[in-house]
Amino acid sequence: MKTLAGLKVGDYVTATGADARGHGVTRTGTLLALPTEVTATRSGARTKGVRVCVGAAGTNVKERSTWTTLFSDSGAVELVKEPEAAWTNSELRAVPGIKTSDPRARIYFGGKGGKRSSEPKEPVTLTEVTYAGEGRYEVRDVDTSEVLLSCALQSQIWWLPAPGEPEGLEGSDLQEQGVTEGKYGTPVHHVRTRELVGYLSSDKFTPIEDVH
Structure with a gap:
């Protein structure tokens, strides 16, 4: 090994x-x-x-x-x-870790996406996405805990993968x-x-x- x-x-x-x-x-x-x-x-x-x-x-x-x-x-x-990371303009459901039993993910958030949005907006913010209940998700600033966006899985956003907090498994x-x-x-x-x-x-x- x-x-x-x-x-x-x-x-x-x-x-x-x-x-x-x-x-x-x-x-x-x-x-x-x-x-x-x-x-x-x-x-x-x-x-x-x-x-x-x-x-x-x-x-x-x-x-x-x-x-x-x-x-x-x-x-x-x-x-x-590692391949060079690229911004993604997609539905929130495309973010890894969102469609799980314990939805939680860290991303760089570039604002709302969609067909009319050509690029992420400044300032880009390191955020944590969590499930808030009743089909809604919160995109929250990691540093200030401010909710930057409350949205659904089908909502379009600009996002870039970000390092998650170190986690261990049981044991x-x-x-x-x-x-x-x-x-x-x-x-x-x-x-x-x-x-x-x-x-x-x-x-x-x-x-x-x-x-x-």
């Missing part, structure tokens, strides 16, 4: 591993959350692995379409060059894979400090305090 060392939430990556059904998958996009230890299906059996979430910036990490699971003997995540958020195979398996390092926190083998995770 290629190392995750040096990668951080918000990086643009290509991840190769298994999807939520255990099928092989390759995803390219933004690293949405810290790597998390999981037990996933592999060849019909439950196996220890590390899950990374990769997708469009702002996508909710609970969306299974972002899940990519890496195992101790297979899988890879590597940093790749430990300390895991990041190394490449050296030893007695206990692959070294796992703390995502931020790079401190060794344990080892991952094909069937178990061994915390560093249990290593003698």
Whole structure:
């Protein structure tokens, strides 16, 4: 397995591993959350692995379409060059993360869109879009919490993907894979400090305090 060392939430990556059904998958996009230890299906059996979430910036990490699971003997995540972002003039429903059970997304907001709008308006604002109830959504300034627009899914807006807040999945958020195979398996390092926190083998995770 290629190392995750040096990668951080918000990086643009290509991840190769298994999807939520255990099928092989390759995803390219933004690293949405810290790597998390999981037990996933592999060849019909439950196996220890590390899950990374990769997708469009702002996508909710609970969306299974972002899940990519890496195992101790297979899988890879590597940093790749991100395509140049472009403004989109579309319905709100096109923003990643909006049409989910927990609608929430971060975007750069350029004002109302539509056929008569040729370009985003200044000033461009970093915003968070959330569901307000009764089919309405609020586009709120991240810095001031001011509601800049209240609209529906079919409303036309100018938007550009923006980095989301770092999120972790349920369970430990300390895991990041190394490449050296030893007695206990692959070294796992703390995502931020790079401190060794344990080892991952094909069937178990061994915390560093249990290593003698």
